[in-house]
Ligand code: SF4
């Protein structure tokens with residue numbers, strides 16, 4: 001049987017953790033539009049793979065939606081002006097990753113109409129390669145956070161088949177609700193995007209996995225199914241269900257082989273937000289120039305879900321949401337489990353920014369205690385690793401043993417750190433361990 | 445760990461009820477020995493073990509495995525040895541292979557075998573302090589306690605059974621913490637619900653003892669006691685709740701926990717049925733502590749997406 005056996009309702013993967021959800025503040029707030037600001041900062045590296053190559057030069061006028069950087073390779077993508085204006089500079093600027101990276105700076109033309117320059121769409125019967133190239137031209141990346149170029153996943157390699165498409169609507173990170181709102185408000189587009197993916201991959205069936213804490217999203221999507229060979233599956237709330245491998249396990253009880261891809265099981269996974277943008281691209285020629293972002297946390301005055309043009313400085317998004325409260329502490333881009341803590345608010349929203357989370361100062365740092373071998377990290381790790389041991393090995397810099405215990409299977413979900421009663425920074429240590437193994441591998 | 449310390453309070457209360465203030469004094473002496481040693485060595489090493497209460501816990505648990513009439517200086521010495529040999533020389537919390545409280549108890553048992561197996565009957569009166577309790581150090585305690593045999597001793601050497609109800613309410617001779625079965629069951633359930641420990645460990649231990657001794661009893665009822673008696677007597681419940689569940693000295697992974705518990709269960713029955721001792725829980729656990737690294741190596745979770 002080539003198909004995937006999946007069942008209805010309340011399914012989930014094994015292991016994982018239950019962090020407090022904290023979604024109340026924004027779960028029922030409709031996505032609002034962020035007004036235009038003076039300047040946009042567009043790093044050439046906003047996705048996994050080679051950075052884009054700038055195709056504009058300083059002083060040049062650009063239209064909203066126009067290409068400003070081209071793909072730097074197959075695993076890379078295009079970049080578009082989020083606003084009509086003038087290229088002010090192409091220079092090193094702070095990036096959410098903490099590095100200084102090449103960034104195209106666009107000054108907004110305050111008097112422009114801000115009408116979107118759309119892309120020319122391929123014919124309905126164009127071949128798969130043409131359509132994949134179009135997706136790349138549209139600048140699409142996975143919007144759940146990883147920002148992997150979408151066209152790469154949707155171009156099925158020769159000799160492989162796809163039988164099943166999964167849309168990821170888990171949004172298992174605490175605080176975040178932007179996918180939730182997209183599913184509720186744009187259920188039709190999400191389904192339309194799923195149609196396109198089914199068509200491109202020649203898959204027979206599809207499913208949308210949504211955690212059961214979003215009943216309105218499940219309802220909206222079910223309404224939108226129509227006659228499609230698609231199922232909306234409610235999943236028991238658990239972190240990290242939104243990880244590709246966990247979601248596939250939850251839906252089909254099958255494990256993606258270690259080091260392998262969902263494609264090895266004839267499955268393709270896309271985020272629901274990506275599907276909605278895909279629909280806009282194919283139906284209207286609109287590239288990826290904006291995205292829904294959840295701005296929330298105890299340190300923000302007015303939590304909201306906001307449609308933000310890519311490249312908007314984080315500081316301005318926060319101001320749009322009433323600014324920081326006096327108690328504001330750490331600012332994180334993404335969710336609290338896998339997001340990136342920021343040193344400065346002068347970084348842009350990128351294609352992979354799903355949330356701006358402002359914690360408060362009282363989120364206290366606790367001191368590390370010795371490992372008491374309680375085994376909780378083992379029972380949390382969705383990859384069935386031994387985080388306690390891996391962290392010890394990373395401290396001792398024993399890369400051979402790290403590799404032998406499959407440290408590279410870790411995808412840094414932080415479930416282990418979350419569950420550790422001794423507050424050992426397990427995921428940070430394991431990240432160091434992975435870097436050690438990588439170094440060792442490349443030096444040979 | 446403070447939650448576990450808190451969980452010992454009902455047990456301490458039961459011990460004080462049955463054996464009088466003697467119980468309280470013995471516990472205090474062991475705690476002073478254990479926590480004092482911890483403090484002495486933790487000071488300049490930066491361990492935070494005094495804060496986490498694990499030294500305190502070791503003292504309390506050790507005391508609860510001792511007979512009520514034990515001299516205070518022995519309890520104190522046991523506490524010192526438990527922390528020093530059980531923990532300090534290994535490098536502190538989390539690095540020790542053997543349960544520190546049981547290390548202390550094993551030391552006392554080896555050094556003072558008679559005293560450690562002299563039981564007194566419960567309910568001697570609340571303010572009763574056994575004369576042996578206050579015996580000065582290194583003197584042979586005058587054997588003037590009204591000694592009583594423990595239920596396991598009665599069963600093994602005199603083929604005399606103790607009824608289940610006495611075992612459950614704790615109205616029997618035995619170590620301080622082991623007699624009140626009901627209290628231990630309630631505390632164990634509470635700690636399970638609060639997810640303080642891995643329920644697999646006590647469950648595997650108790651189930652194994654029940655099954656194994658059940659089979660033996662069925663084969664030969666006259667020479668092997670009833671499984672319910674086995675479960676409720678001789679510190680098994682106490683050990684299942686407070687010793688088998690020590691995270692540091694037991695396996696990390698769930699499958700390892702089952703193996704450990706089953707191992708303890710089998711050893712307990714073997715020692716009780718065929719060994720020279722009526723009681724075997726302590727040695728069973730220490731033996732399984734010793735093979736824990738091996739269990740850890742053999743029983744890790746199967747890797748996700750690996751070939752199975
Ligand atoms: S070891 Fe890696 S995959 Fe496992 S829980 Fe920790 S961060 Fe997640």
Ligand code: SF4
Pocket residue numbers: 370371372373374375376377378387388419420421422423424426
């Ligand atoms: S959760 Fe922390 S204390 Fe427990 S075994 Fe893992 S690393 Fe050790």
